[in-house]
Amino acid sequence: MSKKNKLEVIHERSLAKGLLAGLIGGLVATAAKNYAERLFPPRPLGQPGRPALLAEKIAGNKLDKVKALAAGEAIHWTFGAATGAAYGALAEYYPAATTKDGAGFGMALSSLTHGTVLPAMGLSADPEDQTFRERTSEMAALVTYGVVTETVRRFVRKRMG
Numbered sequence: 001m002s003k004k005n006k007l008e009v010i011h012e013r014s015l016a017k018g019l020l021a022g023l024i025g026g027l028v029a030t031a032a033k034n035y036a037e038r039l040f041p042p043r044p045l046g047q048p049g050r051p052a053l054l055a056e057k058i059a060g061n062k063l064d065k066v067k068a069l070a071a072g073e074a075i076h077w078t079f080g081a082a083t084g085a086a087y088g089a090l091a092e093y094y095p096a097a098t099t100k101d102g103a104g105f106g107m108a109l110s111s112l113t114h115g116t117v118l119p120a121m122g123l124s125a126d127p128e129d130q131t132f133r134e135r136t137s138e139m140a141a142l143v144t145y146g147v148v149t150e151t152v153r154r155f156v157r158k159r160m161g
Contacts, residue, residue: 017160018092019085025153026084030077033145042137051075053123083109084149091153098150106146107139114138 011017043049052072056063063071087105090097097105114135118124127135 011157011161013092014160015089015092017157018088018090020088021153021157021160022088022091022149023081023085024156025088025149025151026081027077028152029084029145029148030080032148033080033141034076036141036144037137040137040140042134042141048072049076050118050123051079054121057121057123080145084153087149088153088157091150092157098154102146102148102150102153103143104146105150106143109146110139110142113142 048068049072051074052063052068054075055068055071059071062068087097114124114130115127119126124130124134
């Protein structure tokens with residue numbers, strides 16, 4: 001066992017603490033992902049994001065700009081928090097999930113969402129039909145999300161004991 005893994009196993013496992021630490025990490029990481037996407041946007045300005053498109057799909061009709069933006073933000077932040085919480089629970093019982101300081105988590109999440117689920121739902125093109133910029137921006141933003149989620153989760157979890 002590496003020195004880092006020994007440090008991670010000092011505390012007693014707790015699902016509740018893992019969920020909470022991951023949820024906090026996921027929220028902070030969602031803010032970081034938003035910032036990363038502003039620096040390196042996946043789509044041209046003015047094109048709706050995936051959460052806004054999902055909101056319209058759920059509503060069953062086109063939403064006005066304000067409602068689409070609000071619903072899209074709610075979906076985006078809820079997904080970030082829930083995914084972070086699930087990751088925190090997984091990390092609690094399977095520490096190997098935290099390897100590469102969360103980058104692997106972000107890459108897996110990118111493959112699952114942008115490589116599989118979103119195209120299947122008709123919310124994005126198939127990966128081979130996406131632009132290079134879209135693929136690289138989404139991957140970079142989700143790797144950022146994964147690393148920040150892990151960094152914050154680890155910090156919070158150590159302080160919970």
